[in-house]
Amino acid sequence: MLRRAACLCFDVTKAQALGREVRRGMVEPAHTFLSIGKQCALLSISRSSFYYTPKGETEMNLTLMRQIDEQFLETPFFGVRQMTWHLKNEGHPVNEKRIYRLMRLMGLMPIYQKPNTSRPAKGHKIWPYLLKGLRVDRPNQVWAADITYLPMHRGFLYLVAIIDWFTRKVLAWRISNTLEADFCVEALNEATHKFGGAEITNTDQGSQFTSFAWTDQLRRIGVRISMDGKGRFLDNIFVERLWRTLKYECVYLHA
Structure with a gap:
């Protein structure tokens, strides 16, 4: 029993770097020697959030x-x-x-210079912007990623896309009903598997892209991490153009 408890604590230490929904799914209601309250405390989530069922928007x-x-x-x-x-x-x-x-x-933030234009992960490292003055002249030199909101008939979803700056090709995408980082990492893994990885990946400073799950995966595959300056939406302009085209030519015409 002590050995199992030690293994659980080790897993919990790793799990605390993951998103809330992932940690919520790790709670085992039928666990033999740890109550739900104790498991929630170890996973750094409130007991009430484990039982909470989202009601959706009106x-x-x-x-x-x-x-x-x-x-x-x-x-x-x-x-x-x-x-x-x-x-x-x-x-x-x-x-x-x-x-x-x-x-x-x-996930909408107005575009103008201000102290806090995004909500980064708590205590995250400030990554530099690496694209200033950089000449992008080949595929897989720079990838960009971003998330947008998609209105649906009975709700909404979030869409993440990874685009190559040189070819303007969408390399991978995923949709999700939460803003956890998992679906972003899945898209990154697919793009890496299909196209071999980029030298630099640029994103904004949103919590999904400053999370441990995202940055650790980039470091593992040897990609340099670049993040937009605060209020600098033009740093990721190609993805912003993609969202505009997608919504005007597809989403709103075929709602």
């Missing part, structure tokens, strides 16, 4: 999120206050608190 919120997404493509500099004014002018009785929560849920 139809009104889904409609607002769709309109926010469409407007954000036109005016990516709109913050919470400006987006709230826009929706009120469209006849929606909303307040800034609701719009802040929805934009945060969608």
